[in-house]
Amino acid sequence: QKEVEQNSGPLSVPEGAIASLNCTYSDRGSQSFFWYRQYSGKSPELIMSIYSNGDKEDGRFTAQLNKASQYVSLLIRDSQPSDSATYLCAVNMNSGYSTLTFGKGTMLLVSP
Amino acid sequence: GAVVSQHPSRVICKSGTSVKIECRSLDFQATTMFWYRQFPKKSLMLMATSNEGSKATYEQGVEKDKFLINHASLTLSTLTVTSAHPEDSSFYICSAINRGSAYEQYFGPGTRLTVT
Numbered sequence: 001q002k003e004v005e006q007n008s009g010p011l012s013v014p015e016g017a018i019a020s021l022n023c024t025y026s027d028r029g030s031q032s033f034f035w036y037r038q039y040s041g042k043s044p045e046l047i048m049s050i051y052s053n054g055d056k057e058d059g060r061f062t063a064q065l066n067k068a069s070q071y072v073s074l075l076i077r078d079s080q081p082s083d084s085a086t087y088l089c090a091v092n093m094n095s096g097y098s099t100l101t102f103g104k105g106t107m108l109l110v111s112p
Numbered sequence: 113g114a115v116v117s118q119h120p121s122r123v124i125c126k127s128g129t130s131v132k133i134e135c136r137s138l139d140f141q142a143t144t145m146f147w148y149r150q151f152p153k154k155s156l157m158l159m160a161t162s163n164e165g166s167k168a169t170y171e172q173g174v175e176k177d178k179f180l181i182n183h184a185s186l187t188l189s190t191l192t193v194t195s196a197h198p199e200d201s202s203f204y205i206c207s208a209i210n211r212g213s214a215y216e217q218y219f220g221p222g223t224r225l226t227v228t
Contacts, residue, residue: 098161
């Protein structure tokens with residue numbers, strides 16, 4: 001069974017802190033990794049994609065990928081209350097095929 | 113870029129009737145679209161993969177005769193919930209692949225279906 005695992009949370013951080021969200025996946029052959037943000041009652045919004053080992057930065061967001069450890073993370077710097085949402089890790093476990101396997105999501109709460 | 117729309121955003125229907133939901137990619141061509149369902153406080157569940165010009169591929173446990181999918185053009189896929197029942201009430205979300213963006217999936221805003 002191909003799986004994507006996330007801690008459900010909630011992860012609580014104060015405003016201005018760094019939030020660290022983690023995800024592990026079971027299929028060593030996975031090629032593409034995505035982080036989505038989902039506000040309550042809304043659909044997921046793509047915020048980061050990463051395809052090779054290392055870090056990828058986009059504004060306050062940094063995605064980190066370690067294929068050897070089958071681990072992908074998302075760091076949010078200078079967290080804001082508006083970042084409070086559920087963050088979904090998604091993995092494309094078949095190169096060239098489009099289906100994503102989603103984790104159950106981690107709820108992030110940023111307190112003012 | 114990579115905008116996906118859905119219509120309607122919210123629909124209430126009576127038990128036994130059918131409801132059609134449209135999913136459109138507004139600024140790109142999508143040869144592949146996906147339909148998901150999400151119950152309150154639960155994770156996304158993939159229902160089916162919709163490929164332009166061919167039959168949809170349904171996930172295990174999803175009734176293809178109940179959830180009819182048509183992907184007649186590169187920008188439009190439709191999901192029809194036939195003979196809806198209260199247990200079909202859910203948040204239905206489509207997504208589309210933008211092949212110009214390394215297979216990133218972009219989601220529509222979702223359709224909240226309530227069957228009374």
